Amino acid sequence: MSIEIPAGLTELLQGYTVEVLRQRPPDLVEFAVQYFTRLRESRSQDGAKAGPGGAVKAPVKGVVFDGEPMQTESNGDEGEEEDDDEDDDSDFEPPPISRFNRRVSVCAEAFNPDEEEDDTEPRVVHPKTDEQRCRLQEACRDILLFKTLDQEQMSQVLDAMFEHRVQAKDHVINQGDDGDNFYVIERGVFDIVVERGGQALCVGKYDNKGSFGELALMYNTPRAATIIATNEGALWGLDRVTFRRLVLKNNAKKRKMYEIFIESVPLLKSLELSERMKIVDVIGVKMYHDGERIITQGDKADCFYIVESGEVRIMMKSKTKAAQQDNSEVEIARCTRGQYFGELALVTNKPRAASAYAEGEVKCLVMDVQAFERLLGSCKEIMQRNIAHYEEQLVALFGSSMDLRD
Numbered sequence: 054m055s056i057e058i059p060a061g062l063t064e065l066l067q068g069y070t071v072e073v074l075r076q077r078p079p080d081l082v083e084f085a086v087q088y089f090t091r092l093r094e095s096r097s098q099d100g101a102k103a104g105p106g107g108a109v110k111a112p113v114k115g116v117v118f119d120g121e122p123m124q125t126e127s128n129g130d131e132g133e134e135e136d137d138d139e140d141d142d143s144d145f146e147p148p149p150i151s152r153f154n155r156r157v158s159v160c161a162e163a164f165n166p167d168e169e170e171d172d173t174e175p176r177v178v179h180p181k182t183d184e185q186r187c188r189l190q191e192a193c194r195d196i197l198l199f200k201t202l203d204q205e206q207m208s209q210v211l212d213a214m215f216e217h218r219v220q221a222k223d224h225v226i227n228q229g230d231d232g233d234n235f236y237v238i239e240r241g242v243f244d245i246v247v248e249r250g251g252q253a254l255c256v257g258k259y260d261n262k263g264s265f266g267e268l269a270l271m272y273n274t275p276r277a278a279t280i281i282a283t284n285e286g287a288l289w290g291l292d293r294v295t296f297r298r299l300v301l302k303n304n305a306k307k308r309k310m311y312e313i314f315i316e317s318v319p320l321l322k323s324l325e326l327s328e329r330m331k332i333v334d335v336i337g338v339k340m341y342h343d344g345e346r347i348i349t350q351g352d353k354a355d356c357f358y359i360v361e362s363g364e365v366r367i368m369m370k371s372k373t374k375a376a377q378q379d380n381s382e383v384e385i386a387r388c389t390r391g392q393y394f395g396e397l398a399l400v401t402n403k404p405r406a407a408s409a410y411a412e413g414e415v416k417c418l419v420m421d422v423q424a425f426e427r428l429l430g431s432c433k434e435i436m437q438r439n440i441a442h443y444e445e446q447l448v449a450l451f452g453s454s455m456d457l458r459d
Contacts, residue, residue: 068092071273076327177213177295189214189289192239196264197337197421201303213295219282228279232269234290235300238262241286246279256426258283263423270296271334308333311418318359318391320432328428335424341411350408354398357425360388363415367394369407382408399425 069088078084181189189211193199199207214237219225225236228248238259245257245265256278259265269276270293291300311333315321321329338361341347347358350370358365368382385407388394398405399422420428 077330078326176209177292179213179215181216185216186211188239188287189216189237192237192262192289195262195421196237197335197419197424198235198264198267198300200337201307202299206299206303210291210295210299214289214291217288217290219286219288221282221284223282225280225282225288226266226276226278228276230276232266232273232276233293235264235266235270235293235296236280237264237289237291239287239289241288242283243286244281244283246281247277248279253279257423259423263421265423267296267300267335268331271301272331311336314361314391314418318393320393323432332420332424332428335428336418336420339417339419341415341417343411343413345411345415347409347411347415347417348395348405348407350405352405354395354403354405355422356395357393357399357420357422357429358395358409359393359418359420360390361416361418362390364389364412365394365415365417366410366412367407368410387412396425 069085072088073081073084076084193207193211193214199210202210217225217236219241225243226232228246238261240261242261243259243265244255245259246253247256248254259280265280266276268274308330312330315329315333321332324332336359341363347365348354348356350368365388366384367386367388369385370382386394388409394409395405397403397407
């Protein structure tokens with residue numbers, strides 16, 4: 054008896070498998086019901102849009118880079134397809150069964166880091182002068198995604214990165230395009246522009262440091278924002294294959310380590326599973342010794358902290374008593390495992406309102422300000438409510454809450 058595999062079955066199951074690996078649902082059966090229901094609705098709508106005898110023609114997008122058009126990517130998790138008329142609350146977009154429904158994504162292939170044990174791809178090397186490599190190392194020094202790489206892996210990443218100069222008004226990536234490169238900023242100011250309701254809104258900016266472009270490479274999603282240079286600048290790009298082979302594989306190991314812990318953090322319980330997993334992908338880890346100062350009152354805020362182990366003392370000097378000799382630091386709170394600090398300055402866009410010190414050996418998960426804005430926007434309401442609690446503590450300690458508002 055011969056068994057013939059029906060046409061399209063392999064692609065159908067492969068698409069479902071990719072989404073399972075990406076979403077990691079707790080209930081595979083329920084996830085399958087949702088997935089195939091969405092897929093059926095999507096095919097019905099595509100058929101209606103195409104009309105009789107015609108396929109939907111997708112718009113062509115891209116950026117000209119070194120004379121060649123390249124597909125670009127999405128910088129976050131809040132973007133929408135430019136031509137998507139639906140208000141879609143789903144966490145995934147079912148992949149097309151027919152190659153005629155939309156253009157093929159440059160990053161559409163499945164990638165399971167657990168199965169990629171051997172590096173079969175040839176190493177990519179872009180020659181650099183000593184001066185270029187020094188500049189590149191300095192630009193990459195504080196990139197959280199690179200913190201899990203060992204020395205040999207980091208050397209391969211630096212070898213594979215290429216320099217890209219930009220001029221004012223250059224589009225580095227465009228919202229809705231496919232992801233091909235991850236970018237690290239060496240210098241320059243870049244606007245983050247998101248199109249909503251037919252209007253282009255500037256939702257933030259990178260100022261001479263930071264990185265973008267990772268999420269589209271990690272999740273095979275379109276670019277969620279357009280990144281536009283506001284002046285002359287320099288970027289370092291890392292190709293998709295190297296990023297996935299080195300950075301994504303290490304990130305998968307980190308995900309296994311931290312996903313259970315992140316789920317236990319009360320602040321993050323309101324987030325969807327996919328949103329929490331994206332937080333795992335962008336956090337870094339920092340160790341602090343007993344008595345070491347983690348943040349300093351009055352400094353500019355650049356990171357948000359979650360305590361993984363140990364205890365952190367939050368200390369404050371009163372601004373209203375600055376001229377008095379007895380204006381020593383007063384302990385206003387302690388943070389233990391699962392609690393967070395450093396969010397106040399990011400929510401209010403003001404300097405640090407207090408200092409934080411390690412009590413014993415402390416391990417913190419750290420998220421930079423760009424990732425904080427991008428991924429924790431829905432948690433800001435909770436953080437805003439906490440400000441009232443902070444003010445009550447200050448009134449009890451100093452007789453005034455002006456320290457927070459000034």
